[in-house]
Amino acid sequence: MASDVSDNAFVEFDRVQKSYDGEVLVVKDLNLQIGKGEFVTMLGPSGSGKTTCLMMLAGFETATNGDIRLAGRPINNIPPHKRGIGMVFQNYALFPHMTVGENLSFPLEVRGLDKTAREEKVKRALEMVQMGEFINRRPAQLSGGQQQRIALARALVFEPELVLMDEPLGALDKQLREHMQFEIKHLHERLGITVVYVTHDQSEALTMSDRVAVFDDGRIQQLAPPADLYERPENSFVAQFIGENNKLDGVVEGFEGDEVIVRLADGETCRANPVKCGDVGSETLISIRPERVWIEGKTTPNTTEAQVLELIYLGDHVRCRLQVHGNDEFIVKVPNSAGHKHLVVGETAKVSWDAQDARALDPL
Amino acid sequence: MSENVPADPHVAIVTTAGGVEDGALTISDGTPLKRALARAQSHARRKAFLLVLPLLAFIILTFVVPIFQMLYRSVDSPNFHDNMPNMVAWFAQNPSGTEPDETAFTALVEDLKLLKKNRKAGLVGTRINYELPGSRSLFTKGARKAAKLEPPYKEALLKIDPKWSDPKLWQVMRSAASPYTFNFYLAAVDRTRDADGKIVRVNENRRIYLKLFGRTLVLSLLITFMTFILAYPIAHLLATLPLRKSNLLMILVLLPFWTSLLVRTTSWMVLLQSQGVLNDAMVALGIVSDDHRIQMMYNKIGTVVAMTHILLPFMVLPLYSVMRTINPSYVRAARNLGATSWTAFRRIYFPQTVPGIAAGALLVFILAVGYYITPALVGGADGQLISNLIAFHMTGSLNWSMAAALAALLLGGILVLYWLYDKLVGIDNLKLG
Numbered sequence: 001m002a003s004d005v006s007d008n009a010f011v012e013f014d015r016v017q018k019s020y021d022g023e024v025l026v027v028k029d030l031n032l033q034i035g036k037g038e039f040v041t042m043l044g045p046s047g048s049g050k051t052t053c054l055m056m057l058a059g060f061e062t063a064t065n066g067d068i069r070l071a072g073r074p075i076n077n078i079p080p081h082k083r084g085i086g087m088v089f090q091n092y093a094l095f096p097h098m099t100v101g102e103n104l105s106f107p108l109e110v111r112g113l114d115k116t117a118r119e120e121k122v123k124r125a126l127e128m129v130q131m132g133e134f135i136n137r138r139p140a141q142l143s144g145g146q147q148q149r150i151a152l153a154r155a156l157v158f159e160p161e162l163v164l165m166d167e168p169l170g171a172l173d174k175q176l177r178e179h180m181q182f183e184i185k186h187l188h189e190r191l192g193i194t195v196v197y198v199t200h201d202q203s204e205a206l207t208m209s210d211r212v213a214v215f216d217d218g219r220i221q222q223l224a225p226p227a228d229l230y231e232r233p234e235n236s237f238v239a240q241f242i243g244e245n246n247k248l249d250g251v252v253e254g255f256e257g258d259e260v261i262v263r264l265a266d267g268e269t270c271r272a273n274p275v276k277c278g279d280v281g282s283e284t285l286i287s288i289r290p291e292r293v294w295i296e297g298k299t300t301p302n303t304t305e306a307q308v309l310e311l312i313y314l315g316d317h318v319r320c321r322l323q324v325h326g327n328d329e330f331i332v333k334v335p336n337s338a339g340h341k342h343l344v345v346g347e348t349a350k351v352s353w354d355a356q357d358a359r360a361l362d363p364l
Numbered sequence: 365m366s367e368n369v370p371a372d373p374h375v376a377i378v379t380t381a382g383g384v385e386d387g388a389l390t391i392s393d394g395t396p397l398k399r400a401l402a403r404a405q406s407h408a409r410r411k412a413f414l415l416v417l418p419l420l421a422f423i424i425l426t427f428v429v430p431i432f433q434m435l436y437r438s439v440d441s442p443n444f445h446d447n448m449p450n451m452v453a454w455f456a457q458n459p460s461g462t463e464p465d466e467t468a469f470t471a472l473v474e475d476l477k478l479l480k481k482n483r484k485a486g487l488v489g490t491r492i493n494y495e496l497p498g499s500r501s502l503f504t505k506g507a508r509k510a511a512k513l514e515p516p517y518k519e520a521l522l523k524i525d526p527k528w529s530d531p532k533l534w535q536v537m538r539s540a541a542s543p544y545t546f547n548f549y550l551a552a553v554d555r556t557r558d559a560d561g562k563i564v565r566v567n568e569n570r571r572i573y574l575k576l577f578g579r580t581l582v583l584s585l586l587i588t589f590m591t592f593i594l595a596y597p598i599a600h601l602l603a604t605l606p607l608r609k610s611n612l613l614m615i616l617v618l619l620p621f622w623t624s625l626l627v628r629t630t631s632w633m634v635l636l637q638s639q640g641v642l643n644d645a646m647v648a649l650g651i652v653s654d655d656h657r658i659q660m661m662y663n664k665i666g667t668v669v670a671m672t673h674i675l676l677p678f679m680v681l682p683l684y685s686v687m688r689t690i691n692p693s694y695v696r697a698a699r700n701l702g703a704t705s706w707t708a709f710r711r712i713y714f715p716q717t718v719p720g721i722a723a724g725a726l727l728v729f730i731l732a733v734g735y736y737i738t739p740a741l742v743g744g745a746d747g748q749l750i751s752n753l754i755a756f757h758m759t760g761s762l763n764w765s766m767a768a769a770l771a772a773l774l775l776g777g778i779l780v781l782y783w784l785y786d787k788l789v790g791i792d793n794l795k796l797g
């Protein structure tokens with residue numbers, strides 16, 4: 001997907017760098033192409049520069065170096081009010097002295113629309129977020145979820161082609177958040193707008209996005225569709241950050257076919273998929289997803305003895321903490337299905353995994 | 365809609381309470397809910413009252429009592445009434461407009477003898493003198509010679525001083541015979557009673573108070589406006605600058621607070637007087653010639669400049685405290701929605717600062733209206749405010765009743781303006797911090 005976007009990108013960050021104080025680069029070499037109609041999420045820990053990127057796109061910060069292009073045009077010198085980009089702020093930024101209706105009609109007023117056209121559009125935008133009857137309320141008289149909807153409607157009412165959202169659901173409780181995730185996703189599909197979404201919540205990123213850009217340390221660590229990101233992390237940071245992950249440290253000993261043989265800390269070897277490990281002799285970190293490990297299942301070249309340290313009953317599955325190759329934090333999820341072996345704390349069990357599922361990545 | 369509609373609060377009460385009888389809610393032992401609640405809260409209320417009691421007592425002693433005393437003094441006029449009983453009786457028997465006959469003069473002489481005995485001639489004379497200047501000596505002289513007078517008293521008194529037959533004097537004495545008077549209020553709005561007791565304006569050259577009230581109002585409004593113009597950008601800067609820089613700037617804003625008012629006012633004198641720094645600099649630069657130095661001190665300019673400076677922090681602080689709470693994302697949102705920076709300021713930022721402006725303006729205006737020391741020092745004759753005249757009556761002419769009447773009018777005027785302000789701006793819109 002990334003390749004067909006690059007020739008015809010709607011939003012493009014081209015070697016963008018940003019520093020606030022002239023000492024630290026908050027954004028280092030950002031390259032990102034977003035296609036028209038795409039839903040791209042910037043995901044990363046707090047302080048990784050996501051908001052900064054969004055602010056540069058919206059025009060509230062200037063890039064220290066590099067170009068940002070919108071529909072092929074560099075926008076570095078276009079003031080924010082002429083960019084025509086919708087934005088949902090983290091705290092919603094609804095104007096407290098105006099009613100909901102006035103808030104929504106503000107972007108239309110400054111665009112010089114006449115009264116009837118404004119009323120029509122405001123009404124339609126409010127209906128779109130199912131808030132029609134709240135038109136005369138003040139923001140302070142609305143709940144968090146309702147304010148969120150109004151902020152969304154205000155960002156969409158002037159029909160921008162690009163909408164930016166900076167952790168828009170961060171202040172909502174879990175249930176409401178999940179509900180709004182679907183609503184935003186549906187609006188995106190229905191209106192055909194391009195969305196750049198910022199979050200630090202990985203499940204939000206995975207459920208909503210066409211593609212996810214994982215940010216860390218001012219760089220994109222991996223840009224991929226959600227499934228790829230989870231199944232095929234390209235480096236240790238992404239493997240760590242997205243989902244659960246078992247880590248085994250080791251040194252590359254040799255290559256055999258499309259597999260790499262790694263000597264682990266406890267002296268044993270493990271066959272793995274060489275995704276991002278160096279040459280023979282370099283350190284590596286093997287990452288294995290908990291659900292890709294069998295207990296007392298089929299035998300593979302990576303079968304080993306493990307000691308059961310802890311069992312946590314979670315209804316549909318049991319979480320087992322094991323000691324594997326000297327790692328005390330090795331987690332395996334055992335489905336709570338009929339005929340599955342019952343594990344006992346303190347006993348040993350046989351665990352195994354496929355070489356393809358053990359991804360040899362860069363050391364942390 | 366995923367929002368929970370809040371449940372009817374009464375439902376919860378009914379289910380936990382004993383039940384509904386005669387439509388009134390009761391608790392489990394049958395006491396009506398309202399009474400139970402009042403009982404539960406009365407203890408807390410008593411404790412709260414005890415906590416504020418010292419402050420309450422302090423305010424009553426130092427604020428409420430003096431104000432009422434002052435208001436009382438402005439209508440209280442006991443001197444004539446208490447010391448001239450025969451005259452008071454004659455005025456009571458004869459309606460206004462009666463020619464003073466021999467009985468009247470007999471009463472007057474009897475009273476003058478009393479004044480001599482009680483040594484109160486000066487007091488009564490002063491009281492009459494307030495309204496009819498030059499009549500104090502009439503009473504002191506009359507009292508001194510009263511014992512030797514022979515009837516008919518009218519002729520005898522007129523021989524001492526023909527002014528005793530002045531109908532104006534009799535009019536003033538008649539009004540002074542009442543223990544209460546509104547004449548100080550009349551005088552405070554440049555009005556007086558003529559010989560027939562009708563209210564008329566005083567002579568052209570004695571009309572000072574209304575002009576001064578007007579000047580006080582105009583200058584206070586001007587000063588309020590000036591502080592607003594100067595304080596708004598500073599407060600904005602303070603609210604948006606990074607904390608360390610804004611703290612430094614805040615110290616500069618507060619610095620005047622920590623310097624003595626006299627020192628600050630005097631330094632304005634050094635700067636603004638005709639041989640002062642500013643004029644010297646302008647002469648040196650050739651902007652004005654040496655013999656046309658600009659008069660910036662001892663007139664209205666001096667008062668306005670110095671008071672604007674002194675009252676500036678009272679505008680900056682409320683503005684700052686309001687601006688600090690305005691999230692910068694509002695203006696960003698407005699810009700993002702397509703507003704130019706001017707529109708974003710006008711439609712989004714400015715309306716949110718109105719409570720601060722309202723509070724600052726009210727504060728500065730009320731302080732300016734009652735300001736005394738600065739106009740006294742730098743105002744000259746032209747830049748005096750009403751407070752300076754109140755001070756003059758307190759310490760110079762010792763006409764405390766007049767001072768009280770002027771102060772009461774000032775207080776009333778401010779209350780009226782406050783009421784107007786509440787109608788226009790809304791006091792609950794006001795945010796002091």
Ligand SMILES: Nc1ncnc2c1ncn2[C@@H]1O[C@H](COP(=O)(O)OP(=O)(O)O)[C@@H](O)[C@H]1O
Nearest residue numbers: 020021026044045046047048049050051052053
């Ligand atoms: N206005 C600013 N001035 C100086 N430093 C800033 C500013 N905004 C953000 N930063 C710094 O830039 C880094 C990235 O911030 P941000 O883009 O907000 O990260 P994120 O949104 O991913 O949490 C942080 O280290 C933050 O301290």
Ligand SMILES: [Mg+2]
Nearest residue numbers: 047050051052
């Ligand atoms: Mg952020």
